[in-house]
Amino acid sequence: MNSLIHEYSRRRFLKATGVTIALPMLESIRPSIAAGNESSSDTKAKRLVCTGAYLGYHREAIYPKQTGHGYLAPPTLEPLERHRKDFTILSGLDHRPPKADGHGTWQTFLTGQTKDSISLDQLAATRIGNTTRYQSLQLSAGKAKFPMNRDEKGKPMPMISRPSVLYRKLFAIPEDQERMDYILRSGRSALDTAIDEAKRLSRTVSEADRKKLDEYFDSLREVERRVEKRLDPTGSTVPKTDYKPPEYDPIAPSLMIEAETMMYDLMSLALETDSSRVMTLFLGGEGQVFTIDGETLRSGYHMLSHHGNDPEKISELVKVDREHMRCLARFLDKLKQKTDADGRPLLDSTLVLSGTGIGDANAHANHDLPTVVAGGGLKHGQHIRAKKDRLLGDLYITLLQQLRIDADRFSNASHSLNEVLV
Numbered sequence: 001m002n003s004l005i006h007e008y009s010r011r012r013f014l015k016a017t018g019v020t021i022a023l024p025m026l027e028s029i030r031p032s033i034a035a036g037n038e039s040s041s042d043t044k045a046k047r048l049v050c051t052g053a054y055l056g057y058h059r060e061a062i063y064p065k066q067t068g069h070g071y072l073a074p075p076t077l078e079p080l081e082r083h084r085k086d087f088t089i090l091s092g093l094d095h096r097p098p099k100a101d102g103h104g105t106w107q108t109f110l111t112g113q114t115k116d117s118i119s120l121d122q123l124a125a126t127r128i129g130n131t132t133r134y135q136s137l138q139l140s141a142g143k144a145k146f147p148m149n150r151d152e153k154g155k156p157m158p159m160i161s162r163p164s165v166l167y168r169k170l171f172a173i174p175e176d177q178e179r180m181d182y183i184l185r186s187g188r189s190a191l192d193t194a195i196d197e198a199k200r201l202s203r204t205v206s207e208a209d210r211k212k213l214d215e216y217f218d219s220l221r222e223v224e225r226r227v228e229k230r231l232d233p234t235g236s237t238v239p240k241t242d243y244k245p246p247e248y249d250p251i252a253p254s255l256m257i258e259a260e261t262m263m264y265d266l267m268s269l270a271l272e273t274d275s276s277r278v279m280t281l282f283l284g285g286e287g288q289v290f291t292i293d294g295e296t297l298r299s300g301y302h303m304l305s306h307h308g309n310d311p312e313k314i315s316e317l318v319k320v321d322r323e324h325m326r327c328l329a330r331f332l333d334k335l336k337q338k339t340d341a342d343g344r345p346l347l348d349s350t351l352v353l354s355g356t357g358i359g360d361a362n363a364h365a366n367h368d369l370p371t372v373v374a375g376g377g378l379k380h381g382q383h384i385r386a387k388k389d390r391l392l393g394d395l396y397i398t399l400l401q402q403l404r405i406d407a408d409r410f411s412n413a414s415h416s417l418n419e420v421l422v
Contacts, residue, residue, distance in 0.1 A: 052280070053354075080325050285302055355372065356371075391415075
C-alpha cells in the first residue's frame with residue numbers, strides 16, 4: 001500500500017495548522033474506513049437515522065387511501081414521491097402505552113411502552129457505533145421540549161440544537177475550537193488551511209475517489225457558508241438588526257425549517273465521513289409562525305396542530321408537514337448521491353426512520369402513529385396498514401435485525417414486520 005494512503009487509512013483525517021477535517025469513506029483506503037468486514041453485496045444496513053416530529057403529522061393528509069404498492073400519494077407524501085421505491089409509509093402502529101396523555105407520552109416514541117427505558121437509537125449505538133468517532137449524535141431543530149433519547153439506564157440524553165456547534169463537533173477536535181470559530185467568522189473554508197495536503201491525497205487515490213473527494217469538499221464548503229451566515233448577523237447577506245440573537249442558531253424560532261435543513265446537511269456529511277452511524281433529529285414545535293413559499297401562515301405551528309377541525313388551519317398545518325417531508329426528501333437525495341467505500345449509495349446501507357410519538361395533536365392521542373421508513377435494504381414502495389396485534393416495537397425489531405443486531409423483543413413487542421419488509 002502506498003505509504004501516504006496507509007497514513008490516511010490509519011488516521012482518517014486531513015491535518016493542517018489548527019484544523020482537523022474528517023475524510024469520506026474511500027475505496028483506496030478501505031481497510032480503515034469501510035464499515036466492518038461485510039462484502040460489497042451485503043444487503044444489511046450499517047447505519048440508523050431517526051427523526052421525530054413533536055407535533056406529529058395530520059393523518060388524513062399523510063396516509064394513502066390505498067394499501068400496497070399502487071397507492072395514490074396523499075398531499076404530505078408528495079414531496080417524497082421521487083423516492084417512492086425507497087421508502088414505506090406505515091399506519092396503525094403505536095406502543096399501546098398504559099397511560100396516554102398526548103405530549104407527555106410523546107417521549108415513548110423511541111423507547112416503547114414506557115419512557116424510562118433505553119431508546120431504539122441507543123440500543124443500536126451500543127452495537128454498531130463503537131468504531132466511529134461518535135457512538136451517536138442527538139440533534140434537534142427547534143426547541144426540544146421533551147427528551148427523545150434515553151441511555152441504558154433510561155436517563156434523558158442532551159441534544160445539540162445549533163448547526164454551528166454540530167459543525168465544530170464534526171470538523172474540529174476540542175483544541176481546534178477557537179481556530180475553527182475564527183475560520184467560520186472570517187468567511188474562509190477549513191479546507192483553505194489544508195489544501196496542500198488535500199491535493200497530495202487526491203493524487204494518490206483512484207479516479208472514483210478523486211471525484212468523491214471533490215464532491216465532499218464542495219459539500220463541506222457549502223455547509224460552511226450557510227453556517228457562517230447564521231453565525232454573523234451583521235454580514236452583508238443578512239439584514240442588520242438590533243435584535244439580540246437567542247443562544248442557538250438559526251436566530252429565530254420561525255427559522256426552524258432552515259435549521260432542520262442545515263442539520264440534515266450536516267448529518268449527511270457525518271454519515272459520509274463515518275463520524276457516526278447512529279443519529280437522531282428532534283423536530284420541535286412551538287408557537288412560531290412560518291413563512292412557506294413566500295406566504296406567511298396565519299397561525300403559529302402549535303396552534304395549527306390544535307386546529308379544532310377548522311379546514312383552513314388544517315390546510316396550513318399540512319403545509320408545514322409537507323415542509324418536513326421536503327427536508328427529508330432532500331436528505332434522501334444526498335444519501336443516494338453519496339457513496340460508501342464500496343461505491344454503493346449510502347441510502348442502501350442506512351435505515352431512516354421518520355415518525356412521531358403523537359398520532360393526533362388536536363386530540364392529544366398517542367395511537368396510530370404515522371411512520372415512514374426509508375433505505376437500509378428493506379422492501380419499499382408500499383403503504384402497510386398494520387394488523388391490529390402489531391406494535392411500533394415490532395417495526396423496531398425488524399430495524400434492529402436489519403442492522404445485524406440480535407433482537408426478538410422491544411419493550412412490549414415480540415413479533416416483527418419481516419414478512420412485509422424483508
